[in-house]
Amino acid sequence: MSNFFTPGKSTASLRRVRPTDRDFILDASRVFEKFGPYVEIINGWLTDPWIEVMVLETDGTKTGFIFLGPLFPSYFRATVDVMAIYVRPEARGKGLAKRMLRWAEARALAAGYLTLRAHVGCENEPALSLFKSTGFKVIKKIENYYPSGLAAYELRKRLLKENE
Ligand SMILES: CC(C)(COP(=O)(O)OP(=O)(O)OC[C@H]1O[C@@H](n2cnc3c(N)ncnc32)[C@H](O)[C@@H]1OP(=O)(O)O)[C@@H](O)C(=O)NCCC(=O)NCCS
Structure with missing residues (x-):
């Protein structure tokens, strides 16, 4: 678990997902339904052994999550995805979210990846x-990226410079 302080003196921590987080995550995932059947899709990701999920807690309350993966051995591919990131409206x-992305960068680097990627709805x-x-x-716009037909931007962040 990693701890960090947020403004307003509340304490936030990021920890590995637990089976008891499922309802929170699936309820929150309804925010992605305009892109397709993401409650079902994210439910599948929760049992995927290659995907790492971290849950954010603020003062003991679940306030967000991040999905990173698939974390296959990095010699198969150089890029890993932030598959979903979410913060409850009252905690935004x-x-x-920036802190969770910092975790994702550190985790991806530790796993041997060179690039972090995300797809984000154009709106x-x-x-x-x-x-x-x-x-x-932003690398490119992909029409019809999501199951609903909406377009996405592909974004990438290189984690190491060429000569590092
Ligand atoms: C996107 C989301 C995760 C951001 O969470 P958050 O905790 O509010 O984000 P942060 O406070 O860490 O903001 C980091 C930066 O993002 C940008 N940002 C965040 N919310 C923003 C908003 N409503 N309008 C404009 N910029 C915004 C800002 O640049 C901000 O940096 P700054 O505060 O230094 O200016 C949150 O709005 C969310 O859960 N949305 C619904 C789910 C979603 O769309 N997820 C992404 C697709 S996978």
């Missing part, structure tokens, strides 16, 4: 700002 704007301004503010660059 305090830097918590999702908060998420696009989040990724851009943490150093991700």
Whole structure:
């Protein structure tokens, strides 16, 4: 578990997902339903051994989550995805998603990956700002990316410079 402090003196921590987090995650995942059947899809990701899920708690209350994967051995592929990131509405704007992305970067680097990737709905301004503010660059727009037919931007962040 990693702990960090947020403004307002509340304590936030990031820990590995537990079976008892399922209802919280699936309920929150309804926010992604305009992109397709993501409650069902995310339910599947929860039992995928290659996907790592971390849950954010603020003062003992579940406030967010991040899905990273698939973490296959990195010699198969150089890129790993932030598959989903979520913060409850009342906890937004305090830097918590940024902190979760920092965890994802450290985890991806430790697992031997060179690049972190994300796909974000083209209309999702908060998420696009989040990724851009943490150093991700828009690579391309992909029409019909999501099961619902909506388009996404692919964003990438290189974790190491060429000569590192
Ligand atoms: C996107 C989301 C995870 C951001 O969570 P958050 O904890 O509020 O984000 P942070 O407080 O860490 O913000 C980090 C940066 O993102 C940007 N940002 C976040 N929310 C924003 C908003 N509503 N409008 C504009 N920029 C925003 C800002 O650049 C911010 O940096 P700054 O505060 O230094 O200006 C949250 O809005 C969310 O859960 N949305 C619904 C789920 C979703 O769309 N997930 C992404 C797709 S997988």
